[in-house]
Amino acid sequence: MKDTEQSIIEAAILIFNEDLSAPLEKVADQAQVTRRTLHRYFKDRKELMDKCQKEIRKACAIAMSNAYNTSENPRERLEAMFYAGLDCGSKNTFLHKLHTLHDHKHQAANEECSEYDDTFELWKGNLQVLLTKGVINQGMTVDWIHNFFQSVVVVFINSQQRGPLSRAEARQLAWFSFSKGIGI
Amino acid sequence: MKDTEQSIIEAAILIFNEDLSAPLEKVADQAQVTRRTLHRYFKDRKELMDKCQKEIRKACAIAMSNAYNTSENPRERLEAMFYAGLDCGSKNTFLHKLHTLHDHKHQAANEECSEYDDTFELWKGNLQVLLTKGVINQGMTVDWIHNFFQSVVVVFINSQQRGPLSRAEARQLAWFSFSKGIGI
DNA sequence: GTAAAATGTCTCAAATGTGTGACATTTTGG
DNA sequence: CCAAAATGTCACACATTTGAGACATTTTAC
Structure with a gap:
């Protein structure tokens, strides 16, 4: 099974690199998951950014x-x-x-x-x-x-x-x- | 009198260049005007971006x-x-x-x-x-x-x-x- | 100085973004 | 196939952002 957490991080790096304040939905889309799933792995925007x-x-x-x-x-x-x-x-x-x-x-x-x-x-x-x-x-x-x-x-x-x-x-x-x- | 419209545009270019989805308040701050004034010159975000x-x-x-x-x-x-x-x-x-x-x-x-x-x-x-x-x-x-x-x-x-x-x-x-x- | 123009302040409704619970569906591994 | 894990769907409360009206204050131009 592919590592969802990792793919969300990679997606976030791509998206945030282009648009720092991009909505998390864009990150989720890029990672091909739902926003709900993203939030299961990362408490909030800050935590995601830190992990990135x-x-x-x-x-x-x-x-x-x-x-x-x-x-x-x-x-x-x-x-x-x-x-x-x-x-x-x-x-x-x-x-x-x-x-x-x-x-x-x-x-x-x-x-x-x-x-x-x-x-x-x-x-x-x-x-x-x-x-x-x-x-x-x-x-x-x-x-x-x-x-x-x-x-x-x-x-x-x-x-x-x-x-x-x-x-x-x-x-x-x-x-x-x-x-x-x-x-x- | 300084050209407010122009200074807002210059501010927007600076801010958006760093953060595409930055709130308009940041642009207003950079231009040293109120958000209300910004909206008097530009109908919405899109119009401001187009003018930029x-x-x-x-x-x-x-x-x-x-x-x-x-x-x-x-x-x-x-x-x-x-x-x-x-x-x-x-x-x-x-x-x-x-x-x-x-x-x-x-x-x-x-x-x-x-x-x-x-x-x-x-x-x-x-x-x-x-x-x-x-x-x-x-x-x-x-x-x-x-x-x-x-x-x-x-x-x-x-x-x-x-x-x-x-x-x-x-x-x-x-x-x-x-x-x-x-x-x- | 004064009237007009520009801007600020305050307020508010609408739109958008955020985080989470409850539950259905799908995927995984045995 | 089956139970568990992962993910999706829907719903919701909440926060932030957005755009604009009403009116006060300041600035400009004469």
Whole structure:
């Protein structure tokens, strides 16, 4: 039997990523269940949202960590982690979006923020190494590169949703645009 | 006297860009008026949204058209139009977002879609010229480049909202990431 | 200063979204 | 096939959002 709870979470990530205040009915529709069933798994909107964030952080952190460990070489790590980010797809971008919302106050004290930072700690650390070594174009900042990375993931997702490009072609293009775009 | 209608539209573009289903009260707050006043100018949510789209298309189309006419050279046109896109900021990205929504059916017959296409007709036409001439990296598609362009605008906006980069620095970085990212 | 225009305040009805109980139906696993 | 679990259907109370009327207050233009 398919895991209803999981499919509702995946649906919620898709829907909320496009429309944060979307009615729960939209999420239920996307997950192909009734609103009543959704409420059997999640007490309310907040609980669903929390579970989404937990799921996202878990998936992204694992993928990034695995990619990090595929190599000792910072340059190779960058590429592996980049592809890992692509594979996390909308989970990746949704997490980043929540973190950059206008009314979102960024504080280290804030639990969710520090968890966000943790998620991309390895990624940003590796970026810093490449910056210091001069592999990446001067003038770039870690924040710019990170935002740029997230944006390229969005482009990749869009191209998959309606474009004629195969996944492999899109991955190639994405890496090209990202790596050249940061001056490698 | 300041133009209330216009400031409500600007506020709505900001708010809806982050949260499509945000309550109108948020828009009113952002525009520093009462919800009652908002409703004096706009019959309902749909009318406000339509006015936003109209405003956006007008602003983007004018900016792009002006930039197009600054030069006869496709390569210089590209750069001028890129900066024009940056200057349109969230108007630019919101229009693109609406156009790439999941439940949005893209059809040439659709009036809004064709208007969207019109808005970036010059931009895409110029891209095609550069692609054909081989100035831009092969393998790139006009759609990819256009999505990529929109993404870089988002990075630029984010960097302005909370980053330490000056507008001029951010513009430079943006052009670097974009131009290199498409293989110029 | 004054009249007109614009906006705010208060109020309310309608529409929409939310969460849950009761019970029917379907699906699952043995 | 059968009992249990999961899900759907319907109904309901409640909260929030929406749109507008009536009137007070403020702002604008002259």
